[in-house]
Amino acid sequence: MEFRPFRVPLVIPFRGLTERSGVLVRGRRPDGSEAWGEYSPFPDYDARRASLWWNAAMEAARGEWPEPVRDAVAVNSIVPDVEPGQVAGYATAGGCIVAKVKVAGRGSTLDRDCRRVEAAAEAVAASGSPEAKVRIDANGAWGVDEAVSAIDALNRAAVAGGVGELEYVEQPCAAIEDLVAVRRKVGVPIAADESVRLPEDPLAVARSDAADILVLKVAPLGGVRACLRIAEEAGLPVVVSSAMETSVGLAAGLALALALPQLEYASGLGTASLLVRDTVTRPLRPRDGVLCSTPPEVIA
Numbered sequence: 001m002e003f004r005p006f007r008v009p010l011v012i013p014f015r016g017l018t019e020r021s022g023v024l025v026r027g028r029r030p031d032g033s034e035a036w037g038e039y040s041p042f043p044d045y046d047a048r049r050a051s052l053w054w055n056a057a058m059e060a061a062r063g064e065w066p067e068p069v070r071d072a073v074a075v076n077s078i079v080p081d082v083e084p085g086q087v088a089g090y091a092t093a094g095g096c097i098v099a100k101v102k103v104a105g106r107g108s109t110l111d112r113d114c115r116r117v118e119a120a121a122e123a124v125a126a127s128g129s130p131e132a133k134v135r136i137d138a139n140g141a142w143g144v145d146e147a148v149s150a151i152d153a154l155n156r157a158a159v160a161g162g163v164g165e166l167e168y169v170e171q172p173c174a175a176i177e178d179l180v181a182v183r184r185k186v187g188v189p190i191a192a193d194e195s196v197r198l199p200e201d202p203l204a205v206a207r208s209d210a211a212d213i214l215v216l217k218v219a220p221l222g223g224v225r226a227c228l229r230i231a232e233e234a235g236l237p238v239v240v241s242s243a244m245e246t247s248v249g250l251a252a253g254l255a256l257a258l259a260l261p262q263l264e265y266a267s268g269l270g271t272a273s274l275l276v277r278d279t280v281t282r283p284l285r286p287r288d289g290v291l292c293s294t295p296p297e298v299i300a
């Protein structure tokens with residue numbers, strides 16, 4: 001195996017980071033062809049979580065991904081914590097018609113988030129597609145009561161923007177019991193992200209009836225096959241999402257999205273556009289809102 005360190009600046013800060021760094025691992029598939037994996041855990045990860053990331057990188061470098069059952073997947077755009085006037089460009093990037101808006105960020109207000117959600121809704125609704133939707137992600141920032149009122153306001157903003165109700169709200173609160181409480185009080189479906197990948201048991205959310213949808217991220221959960229097992233055991237619809245990897249890591253997410261027996265939601269794999277540069281010659285970026293399977297050609 002060969003190891004190649006990389007460092008890639010981000011277009012705008014994410015999780016307090018201004019760059020992504022890690023190691024690309026080159027290995028071989030069983031047929032002898034070259035395969036690449038990405039090991040890029042976040043700096044605050046402990047050894048247990050970093051080891052899951054390592055497992056995912058090795059699975060990729062050994063070419064151990066399962067066979068695909070489809071050849072393309074729809075992806076969503078991502079709207080970071082930018083000003084309302086900047087939202088439309090992010091929302092429709094890559095031809096996406098499903099936009100995920102980050103809300104409840106430090107320094108934002110509910111009023112500003114409502115304007116951002118409405119702007120994103122208007123931008124994707126302009127496609128004229130009945131599939132145009134907006135989903136939001138609060139990254140666990142709210143308490144239960146705050147979540148209930150914020151979701152109501154943000155849902156009205158989505159409707160005002162012309163896409164109907166929010167597709168779902170991702171991780172409104174941090175604690176699983178709070179997700180349970182919010183889910184009982186709101187009509188918008190609840191997706192769990194941090195509650196799936198941070199606890200030692202990724203199925204705790206499903207067992208607690210705390211969510212309608214699971215967000216699965218290949219690297220933090222230990223690989224494509226580990227995610228397929230979680231999806232099967234949870235028995236809930238899943239959304240495949242990235243952990244802000246470069247295109248080598250994104251290819252693992254795409255391998256999962258291509259292999260899942262059922263996939264009803266657009267995948268959160270359109271994040272290569274948030275990198276200033278990439279580790280491959282042809283970055284994995286959506287066209288017409290869709291990603292197709294292409295093996296990464298790593299930049300020498």
Ligand SMILES: [Mg+2]
Nearest residue numbers: 137170171193
């Ligand atoms: Mg999330």
